[in-house]
Each structure stands twice: as structure tokens, then as C-alpha cells.
Amino acid sequence: MKTIFPPPITQLPEADIPLEGVTAYLSQANSHQTLFMQFEHDVDLPEHSHAAQVGFVLEGRIELNIGGTTHSYTKGDRYYIPAGMKHSGKIYAGYADITFFDEPHRYSARES
Template sequence: MPIFPQPIRNLPEADIPLKGITAYLSQSETHQIIFMEFSEDVDLPEHAHEGQWGIVLEGKIDLIIDGQKQTFTKGDRYFIPEGAAHSGKIYAGYADMTYFDQKARYKVKR
């Protein structure tokens, strides 16, 4: 059974350059909300961008935010401040809902 209900799966897919990801994009004039699920383990290289807030729906993610490593699992919330360098590891089976304080973080997959 899919983690996301049909109304979420009917959203446009987000073009996110990571392997094993399916992501649905809810776009506004000021921000984006992404519903992501991963079928493979993924290593996230260090990067930074506008603020990001997420809630883990399934699985596990390790995040290193400004040099501090934390592990988040189902039900946990995380926040990455604007400009904070971060990296991590996403494990197969991970799903989350993420708010980006950036209206054009990702584009619709074509």
C-alpha cells in the first residue's frame, strides 16, 4: 500500500536529482511542500539553501546540520535553518513531508 493517498499522488512529480526517489510537489507563490519516498539508500552531499522543515512519516534519515549529526525516525520533525550546511543519509523505505521556504526549490518533472 502506498504511503501517500491518491490526492497527493495526483500532484505533479518533482524533479529531484536523487536515485530511488518519488516526490510529489505542492507549489505556492512563496514556498513548496514536497512529499518524498525513497526506494533506495541515498547519500546526500553537503549543501545549503533556504529554510527547510520536515516530518518523518516512515523510515530513517541521518542528518548532519552545521556539524551536528542526528537521526530522525517516524514521527520526528527536523528543521534546517536558511544557509545551514547539511548532508546525510536517507535509508530505503524513508518517506517524509518537507516544507521549503523557497518557491522554486524544485521544478516539475517533465
């Protein structure tokens, strides 16, 4: 898969995310994480919850069911999932975003 992200992003550590076909670059801070993600395959996300999440859609489409209401987001959209809110969804192949997690340990760097 050809990345949409430039070298300053692709030189970040890759995040260890247990989803097939995702490439995610991890920017780690003391209080949060920012991920630059790109999906090669469709992915179904089972219902789950965690700290607050904000996403900025760069390419493609994602459908999210947030608190019982389904939303579809495409390039240029942003979404917000409050802390503890149950959500699920479908990510379509070709999707890319920048995602902010309001927790510092959501994902770890992939071992080389």
C-alpha cells in the same frame, strides 16, 4: 515501489529531483514548496545549503548532519534546517516524509 500517499497527493505533479529511487509529489505555492517524498534506495546527500527546510518523518530513518552535529530521525520526528545552514546526510530505503522548503523554486515539476 508502493506509495504510502493517498490519491489527492499522488495526483500532484512529480518533482524533478536528481536522486535515484525517490518519488516526490510537489505542492507549489507562491512563497514555498511542500514535497511528499518516498525513497526506494539508500541515498547519500552531499553537503549543501539552501533556504530553510522543515521535515516531518512519516516512515523510516534519515541521518542529518546540520551545522556539524549529526542527528537521527525516525517516524514521528521532525527536523529543521535554518536558511543557509550547511548540511549533509543519509536517507535509508523506505524513508518517507513531508518536507517544506521556504523557497518557491527549489524543485520544478517533472516533464511528462
